[in-house]
Amino acid sequence: xxxxxxxxxxxxxxxxxxxxxxxxxxxxxxxxxxxxxxxxxxxxxxxxxxxxxxxxxxxxxxxxxxxxxxxxxxxxxxxxxxxxxxxxxxxxxxxxxxxxxxxxxxxxxxxxxxxxxxxxxxxxxxxxxxxxxxxxxxxxxxxxxxxxxxxxxxxxxxxxxxxxxxxxxxxxxxxxxxxxxxxxxxxxxxxxxxxxxxxxxxxxxxxxxxxxxxxxxxxxxxxxxxxxxxxxxxxxxxxxxxxxxxxxxxxxxxxxxxxxxxxxxxxxxxxxxxxxxxxxxxxxxxxxxxxxxxxxxxxxxxxxxxxxxxxxxxxxxxxxxxxxxxxxxxxxxxxxxxxxxxxxxxxxxxxxxxxxxxxxxxxxxxxxxxxxxxxxxxxxxxxxxxxxxxxxx
Numbered sequence: 297x298x299x300x301x302x303x304x305x306x307x308x309x310x311x312x313x314x315x316x317x318x319x320x321x322x323x324x325x326x327x328x329x330x331x332x333x334x335x336x337x338x339x340x341x342x343x344x345x346x347x348x349x350x351x352x353x354x355x356x357x358x359x360x361x362x363x364x365x366x367x368x369x370x371x372x373x374x375x376x377x378x379x380x381x382x383x384x385x386x387x388x389x390x391x392x393x394x395x396x397x398x399x400x401x402x403x404x405x406x407x408x409x410x411x412x413x414x415x416x417x418x419x420x421x422x423x424x425x426x427x428x429x430x431x432x433x434x435x436x437x438x439x440x441x442x443x444x445x446x447x448x449x450x451x452x453x454x455x456x457x458x459x460x461x462x463x464x465x466x467x468x469x470x471x472x473x474x475x476x477x478x479x480x481x482x483x484x485x486x487x488x489x490x491x492x493x494x495x496x497x498x499x500x501x502x503x504x505x506x507x508x509x510x511x512x513x514x515x516x517x518x519x520x521x522x523x524x525x526x527x528x529x530x531x532x533x534x535x536x537x538x539x540x541x542x543x544x545x546x547x548x549x550x551x552x553x554x555x556x557x558x559x560x561x562x563x564x565x566x567x568x569x570x571x572x573x574x575x576x577x578x579x580x581x582x583x584x585x586x587x588x589x590x591x592x593x594x595x596x597x598x599x600x601x602x603x604x605x606x607x608x609x610x611x612x613x614x615x616x617x618x619x620x621x622x623x624x625x626x627x628x629x630x631x632x633x634x635x636x637x638x639x640x641x642x643x644x645x646x647x648x649x650x651x652x653x654x655x656x657x658x659x660x661x662x663x664x665x666x667x668x669x670x671x672x673x674x675x676x677x678x679x680x681x682x683x684x685x686x687x688x689x
Contacts, residue, residue, distance in 0.1 A: 303368055307375045314344045320380045322655075327387040328412075329419035329461040338382075345384035346415045352390050355398065359406055360414030370599075387458070388420040389413035391543045393466045393485075396536040400483075400524050409464075409485070421488070423453045423467030423510060424533070430455075431675055433468070434477045434530065438512060440469035440484060447471075447484065447522075449492070449515040455669070459495040459508035462488050467517070468533050471526060483529030483536075485521035492516060500661075540670045541618035556628055557588040563656075564635045580635065587624070587631055594620055612683035619676040622666035629663040632656055 318337025326334055326342045334342070345351050348362060353369040355361025364372065376383075394413045397405055412418045429436040438451025449469055459465070465486055472480030486493075492515030497505035524532040564575045564584055575581035598617060633640035633656055640656045642649030649657075667673045681687045 300367065300371065304371050304375065307372055308378070310348075311375055311379055311381060314341075315376075315379060315381045316340050319382050319384070321382070323382060325382050325386050326384060326416045327419045327458065327461070328385065328389055328416040328463070329458075330417075330463055331461045332419075341382070342384045342416045349414065351385040351416060352394065352414050355394070355410070355414060359398070360411040385416045388422055388466075388540075389418060392422065392536050392540050393420050395539045396466075396532065397523065399535065400532050402520075404520060405485075405523065418463045419458060419461060421456050421459045421462035421465050421508075421510075423456060423465045423469075423512075425455045426452060427454050431672060433533075434481070436468055436470060436481065438467070438469050439473070440471050440482060440517065442471075445519050447517045447519070449484075449486065449512045449517055451512050453510040453512070454507075455498075456495070456508045456510040457506050457669070459488070459510050460497050460505070464488060465493075465510075466523070466536070468529055469517075471529075475527060478530050480527050481529045481533070482526055483523045483532040484517040485523065486515060486517040490516060537671060538612075538614045541614040541676075557591055560584050560588060560628065560632060560635070563632055567636045567639065583631060584635075587628060590620075591624055591628075594624065612679055615671070615676040615679040616684065618670060619673055619680065622670075622673065625663045625666045629656075629659045633660045 316337035318335060319341035324335050324338045326338055342351070346360070349355070349357060349360060350362045350364075350372060352360070353362035353364040353372055354366060355363075357363040362369075390413060394410055397410055401409070409418075413420070423438075424433060424436075426436050426438060436451075438449065438453065440447040440449045447469075449467070451469070453459075453467070456465075465488055467484050467486060468481055469484060470480055471482040474480070488495075492513050494511040494513070496509040496511070498507045498509060499505045500507065523529070561575065561584060564577075564580060568580055569576040575584060594617070601613070601617075636653060636656055639649065639653045640660070642653040642657050671679075682689070
């Protein structure tokens with residue numbers, strides 16, 4: 297038996313013995329928030345995976361990671377998918393600030409923050425966008441003023457995902473108002489549990505409120521939570537966005553409890569019907585086939601890029617994956633709703649829609665945002681043109 301096959305067998309056996317039934321299939325996933333109560337099986341699953349380091353399998357073991365190679369992590373995710381095991385932990389801690397601290401953080405910052413992220417003991421949120429600084433993020437006005445052993449922060453952030461339940465925020469602030477707008481910006485960390493931080497959830501059309509307005513009134517960030525150099529935070533902030541976009545675009549290869557290609561085929565056969573095992577409607581069958589083939593092409597391209605990359609997550613090229621991946625997520629939700637007909641427009645359980653049908657409506661509404669957050673599709677196209685293709689302005 298090859299080394300890879302031996303590892304696969306060990307992983308499969310461990311997962312079967314240790315993944316609780318209540319952590320399989322759709323359901324709650326831990327975010328690390330101290331403000332959210334976990335279901336017993338979800339809490340147990342997080343504890344067991346964190347003990348193995350498999351909440352962040354490729355991170356160094358000295359910070360609570362699993363120390364696995366990319367190939368081993370791929371095997372882990374594959375075996376998790378086979379038993380419908382949910383990810384034990386998700387959020388900006390594992391996908392955004394954790395990788396950024398591993399690259400830019402001091403040893404003190406790594407020791408203080410990364411093990412807590414790996415164990416699911418903290419939830420992070422992102423303090424980037426402002427009412428007048430969204431796509432043009434470098435126009436941000438939130439100020440941080442040096443006050444001895446800490447910085448005093450005043451300003452407002454908006455579209456702050458998860459701020460209402462987050463424990464910590466990573467934030468871009470202006471520390472030199474006289475510098476050119478891309479300079480004079482610093483990247484800091486601050487706790488949300490302090491008098492100077494107020495959050496106000498924004499209710500969305502989907503019915504959920506994941507986004508918040510965040511008000512900072514003499515909020516405090518400690519000096520040892522300045523990441524990177526003072527006034528050089530734009531570089532750190534851009535790198536973090538590349539980690540975010542790699543996740544949206546499928547470069548990180550995280551675990552998924554469902555194969556979206558199979559889901560579409562299953563939905564089509566249920567609501568459209570089938571002939572000899574094929575989707576009955578030829579035109580809709582072609583639409584499903586086309587979308588699923590594009591998904592598979594993106595997946596194989598992501599695997600190739602990951603294998604070829606010598607420095608981990610690539611740079612500006614992540615915008616290609618974000619653009620294509622976000623578009624596929626949106627188009628997949630649109631097609632799923634179309635396949636379900638009026639059953640894919642459900643809004644109320646009491647009028648006869650099933651949980652899956654209600655979820656399809658929520659997905660249709662929510663996944664449209666993937667082409668906006670993390671940098672809109674238009675922004676990604678500009679980055680690709682300038683930074684990848686080298687086209688003139």
